[in-house]
Amino acid sequence: MHGIHTIDTGFGRPSFDAAYLVVERGRGAFIDSGTTHSLPRFLDAIAAADLEPRDIDWVILTHVHLDHAGGAGELMRHLPNAMLAVHPRGARHMIDPSLLVAGANAVYGEDAVRRDYGQIVPVDKDRVIEADDGFVVDLAGRAMLCLDTPGHARHHMAIHDERANAFFTGDIFGLSYRELDSPGGAFIIPTSSPVQFEPDAAHASIERMLRYEPEAMYLTHFGRVTEVKRLANDLHEQIEAMVAIARRHATADDREQRIATDFADLYVDRAHRQGVTLARDAIVKLLQIDIRLNAQGIVVWLDREGAAR
Template sequence: MHGIHTIDTGFGRPRFDAAYLVVERGRGAIIDSGTTHSVPRFLEAIEAAGLRPGDIDWVILTHVHLDHAGGAGELMKHLPHAMLAVHPRGARHMIDPSVLIAGATGVYGEEAVRRDYGTIVPVPKDRVIEASDGFVIDLQGRALLCLDTPGHAKHHIAIHDDQSSAFFTGDIFGLSYREFDTANGPFIIPTTSPVQFDPDEAHASIERMMRYEPAAMYLTHFDRVEQVKRLANDLHEQIDAMVAIARRHAGDPDREARIATDFADLYVGRAKKHGVTMGADEITKLLKIDIRLNAQGIVVWLDKAKAA
């Protein structure tokens, strides 16, 4: 649809982590890079779209978290004419990914980082473009507008494609896994994962995108969703509910665990109301990683808010 091809990067589980290939008049732009392990999938997708690696002009990163950007350096090796566009705050981390690697290693361990993300390699400095707010990428006359959209991360952009009346949203427009689709449409939750979540910025970024009246959003987690106005409202409600939960447990010695439990109850309750028929345990199992990361992220925000 509109020359947009979804690439399942293979990270985590099937239909968990997406990237996109946008094709216009024989040239291509890739949005998000998955992990180093994902590179063969990108090359297959390029071929399936009738292109060659040399036909790709751009790799655009929504932000530099490793499930979105960890494979960028390796992918760029295979795309001889491509430039990489990234938020100005993220550019240095693509040129020298040592801080990203150290951060992920500190959280997950060296073995897990190697297993899940592969060897993370730098992108040559002369191939990196800083996509500041309002930066427009011209793909054969097709304008891809980069907007600064903090809230999930301060190095986050969303990319508006006027031709499809859609945004490529990275993580700022939440997570919507296809397992939770019902007759009522897609189900969505916010992502507050470490370490730069800010609820006011998240609300503002969602509202900024909505002013473009998009017909659809292309999420990294996972794929195209419509019913955009309803989903935006769902995200606003849940951000407020999650902040209220966090504040309620702010003084608890085991606050992260209590917050995670209440987040699980919040998501299960909303999923059931949405018409999801699977049991609470199955819903929680599918959201287990996101519940943990959301709890961690909102605890970091609590501490920052307290210190401010």
């Protein structure tokens, strides 16, 4: 649809982590890059779209977390004409990814980072474009507007595709897995993973995207969703609920575990009210990584909020 091709990057599990190839008049742009292990899938996507690697003009990153951007350096090596567009706060991490890798090692552990993301390759600084708020990527005349959308991360941008009237949202418009679709529609949760979650900024970024009246959102986790206004409202409600949960347990010695347990209860309850028929254990298993990361991230926010008072 609209020349947009969904790529399952192979990270995590099937239908967990997506990137996109946008094709216009024989030219292409990738939105996000997956991990270094994802490279064969990107090259296959180019061939499936009847393109050559030289036909790709852009790699556009929503943000520089490794499941979105870890493969950018290796991918760029195979795209001789492509430029990389990234939020100004993320550009230096693409040119020198050492701090990015160190941060991931601190969260996940070195062995897991090596296994899950592969070797993180730097991008030549002469091929990196800092996409300030309002920067427009021109893909063969197709306007791709880059908007600063903090809340999940301060180096996050969402890309509005004028032709499709849709956003490529990275993580700012939450997570919606197709296994949790029901007659009530798509089920969605926010992502507050470490280390820059900011609830007020997340609310504002969601509202900013809604002002464009998009017909669809293309999520990294996972795929195209519609019912945009309803999903946005769901995200707003859950962000508020998650903040309330975090504050309730802020002084507990085991606050992260208490928060994670309450997040699981929140998501399961909302999923069941939406019409998801999976049992609680199945929903928690599907969301277990996100529950853990959301709890970790909101604890970081709690500490930062406390330090600011």
